[in-house]
Amino acid sequence: MPPQFGLVCHADGNLGRVLFGATRDLLSSGHSCVLLVNSDSPTLPPARLREAIEHLSLSGDRLVLGPATDGGYYLIGLKTAHPRVFEDVRWGSDVVLAETLGRATEIGLPVVQLASWYDVDDAESFAILKAELRAQSPEFAGGGDARATRAFLASIGEIEPTASISG
Numbered sequence: 001m002p003p004q005f006g007l008v009c010h011a012d013g014n015l016g017r018v019l020f021g022a023t024r025d026l027l028s029s030g031h032s033c034v035l036l037v038n039s040d041s042p043t044l045p046p047a048r049l050r051e052a053i054e055h056l057s058l059s060g061d062r063l064v065l066g067p068a069t070d071g072g073y074y075l076i077g078l079k080t081a082h083p084r085v086f087e088d089v090r091w092g093s094d095v096v097l098a099e100t101l102g103r104a105t106e107i108g109l110p111v112v113q114l115a116s117w118y119d120v121d122d123a124e125s126f127a128i129l130k131a132e133l134r135a136q137s138p139e140f141a142g143g144g145d146a147r148a149t150r151a152f153l154a155s156i157g158e159i160e161p162t163a164s165i166s167g
Helices: 013-026 046-057 098-108 122-132 147-155
Strands: 034-037 065-066 073-078 112-113
Touching: 013 073, 013 122, 065 098, 073 098, 073 122, 098 122, 112 122, 122 147
Parallel strands: 065 112
Antiparallel strands: 034 073, 065 073
16 A cells, blocks of 8 residues: 555454544544545456545535445444444445435435446356456456455465456
């Protein structure tokens, strides 16, 4: 990561409180918006991050969500720390996105949804990752390089060292 990137640690058993705390802390430290991205979508296309930032740079409050194919989200962006967005969400379930959208509706917060992407949570999604890294996933073509993930999977024999997303 570039030197200007920092890490914020929030230790709590409730993901909603962790996400809200990170949002609140980053906004209160002077950032104009916050973009929180999961750690289990190694090939997330960089264009999704740029698109989210573009939406957050427009005037007016909004919520930006990158829906995950499992019913959650891979990215959440906010300009204001709205605690309700993170409350009463069944984290780790297939209704996280729907419940988050419901919370935004409750408080009248406009929502922008990006194109969906997958995250790696189980054997099925791990197979999708390997197929994508072998350039054999038409549904998830054009993802990021994921050099570290690619190198690790090659080192344990899960993919060929020369496999490439671009083919």
